[in-house]
Amino acid sequence: MRALLLESVHPDAAAILRSAGADVETLDRALGERELIDALAGVQMLGIRSKTEVTESVLDEAPDLLAVGAFCIGTNQVALGAAAERGIAVFNAPFSNTRSVVELALAEIIALTRRLTVKNAGMHAGLWDKSAQAAHEVRGRSLGIIGYGNIGAQLSVLAEALGMSVYFFDTADKLAMGNARRCATLDDLLAIADVVTLHVDGRAGNSGMFGEEQFALMRPGSIFLNLSRGFVVDHHALRAHIESGHLAGAAVDVFPTEPASRGEEFNSELRSLPNVILTPHIGGSTEEAQQDIGRYVAGKLRDYLHDGGTAMSVNLPHLALPIRPGRHRVAHLHRNVPGVLAKINSLLAEHKVNIEGQLLDTRGELGYVLTDIAVDHPPALLDSLAAMPETVRVRNLA
Known part of the structure; x- marks a missing residue:
């Protein structure tokens, strides 16, 4: 192999x-x-x-x-x-990499809420700006999570442990972790959240889901994070709301177009904005x-x-069948139509092959069978299985 x-x-x-x-x-x-x-x-x-x-x-x-x-x-x-x-x-x-993404999101929420990026830039420029203005604790603030899958749910638990009130929106039914509260609509979440963070998947339907309309609905002075997919956010609209002061900060780890390899030049209209954290798609890179x-x-x-x-x-389809010593295995992937298993077993019988173990599962248009036999198969058996009109792929595994 x-x-x-x-x-x-x-x-x-x-x-x-x-x-x-x-x-x-x-x-x-x-x-x-x-x-x-x-x-x-x-x-x-x-x-x-x-x-x-x-x-x-x-x-x-x-x-x-x-x-x-x-x-x-x-x-x-x-x-x-x-x-x-x-x-x-x-x-x-x-x-x-769930934990790594969650920890980065938490670090960015704290850094943006305390305006650490601005303070850090000032110090490197030689400016001593000791002030509490516009710096806040995350305790007591509201976190809105869009996409409540593995990452969103774990972020929910840890953010609540920090004292945040957690709200989430997901198009699928999801069990709320801890005291998190589900929002009926995305608009409801945007109206209440001090921090909005995206953790949606890469399906095509999520393209451009967050743009001018959604940024306009966010609370004045709120913070925005995207650690999911670059194509879900309108960066031109995000820049406009940062520059206008409507949003207090943002953190972006994913971009519509990203360099193919380490060391290449990175271009984005979000560069050079104050209180904006840009990272090179490193959410899971620990x-x-x-x-x-x-x-x-x-x-x-x-x-x-x-x-x-x-x-x-x-x-x-999902199958797991432990291999036992002394047995041979044939894997058969096929179109999910009635009668395929009967055909497979009939061919095994024709070749005088006894079945020692067998599992079948289906998924959509496909079916998958693992069959264990006591003796090595006759050479013609695989040819017979492969010749079935329903066969997608057949393999001799052991």
């Missing part, structure tokens, strides 16, 4: 895959479409972060590819449907988070290739 890991994935990921017998190549940067297609020749496992786009065109020209690991939370950079149609499993790390992500996603890739396990896959 060959693996290609891009964008400085943590070294532990490569170590895990190598220990599983893979030949691993690593690169410290993202690859463009044509470059990625060329690099994927003969590669079964691809590891990326947020910059590499795995498009349908890439997948069309990567027949050897079996799995993609997104060593991050988001997977909008991967054509998930196209990957599923080709039998390519996609995994991510939905929890591993050594602890990156190590945990590297280990988690690499483990998912290893398991999928060795035993067919798809637990926590973002695009395939």
Whole structure:
């Protein structure tokens, strides 16, 4: 097996895959479409972060590819449907960097509320400005969280521990943590929050969700944070509300257009604004988070290739069936139509193969079956399974 890991994935990921017998190549940067297609020749496992786009065109020209690991939370950079149609499993790390993002958000809330950026700039310029004007405690202030997933919920708990009153808005039904209160509408949240922070996902429907209309509804003197996706915020409108004094400050970690690699020039209309914190998409970039992500996603890739396990896959049905010594396993991904399991088992019977263990799960238009057999399969069995019109992909795993 060959693996290609891009964008400085943590070294532990490569170590895990190598220990599983893979030949691993690593690169410290993202690859463009044509470059990625060329690099994927003969590669079964691809590891990326947020910059590499795995498009349908890439997948069309990567027949050897079996799995993609997104060593991050988001997977909008991967054509998930196209990957599923080709039998390519996609995994991510939905929890591993949650704490790191939450801690950065809390640090920025405190820094902006105390106007530390302004005081710091003044000191470096030689200005001693000892004053309490416009500096506040976060205790007693209201925090509005837009997007109450893993990050939003954990931020809710820690902010409440600091003495903040927490409100949240989410389009899905979410259980409130602690004393957090759900807002029926986004407008309701904006009207009450001293600090507004975005933690929404990368779905296309969130593009441009926060612009002039939403900034105008925020309370005078409030603070805005975006540590989610760059394309959800209108930066021109944000700049206007900072310059007018309507907003007291902002922190932005993600941008509509970001440099492809470390060291490239960064351009944004938010540069040079007072009491605005700009960070280079580092919400989850702590050594602890990156190590945990590297280990988690690499483990998912290893398991999928060795035993067919798809637990926590973002695009395939979820199955986990422990391998027992002395058994052989066949994995069958297929169109989710009636009668497929019966056909599979009929073919096994025709080839005089007894089933020792079997699991089936479905997800949308796909079904997935793991079948354990006591003896190595006859050579013609895989050909028969592959020839079924419903088959997407069939693999001999052990």
